[in-house]
Amino acid sequence: MIIEPTDWEEIEFFNRSEWACSHCGRCEVDHTFVERIDELRRKYGKPLRISSGYRCPEWNAQVSSTGHDGPHTTGRAVDLAVSRGEAYQVLKIAMAMGGFSGIGIAQKGQGRFIHIDDLRDDETVGPRPTVWSY
Template identity: 45%
Template structure:
């Protein structure tokens, strides 16, 4: 795993089993985004094992080690969204409704035929 000072192993590891299989390239991209954002980025979900994804009814995007969910809302979400796109994240999921505590951006850099964005 690539060394970093911004994100802990606990943030990037699977919540159910503690496994950590995270892409160095994705982590470097995430760190560049964090430096540019110049504010804390709380990762609410990093790597997820297949069992964890199945238990929460999630797609397998996080099993690649190339995806994170970042707790962020309002103007900060707008700012981070622009930075994430500029840094090469090609999958952007947006949940910006409900309580501010539950709002987030999903960021991934999976290979696709083109960038994509969706809402939750």
């Protein structure tokens, strides 16, 4: 499932650097998942800022309670940084698309971070489908 390098020519709205591990630059993302987030962006119709895409296990252990094997290490998870006003619409589109099984929301002042992944029960530390705050 992991494709490195992903064919970024097929991705309309994002580039590799937006998805790569901010610590080492590796970018072991799942191409189908990136395509689905690209579709979400297309439906949304406005820029979406990725705050975290792929994370290598080492980096994930430093920044997340999920340790070395959290959702972001699978290449099938993304955190989107949106404004308070945008969050509802982004979630609405994601839920309408279906197939996303993990939704996490973080609130920082007027900003929101929306985690989206499509992992299954047997692929992650937590049960799916699920919603959490972080």
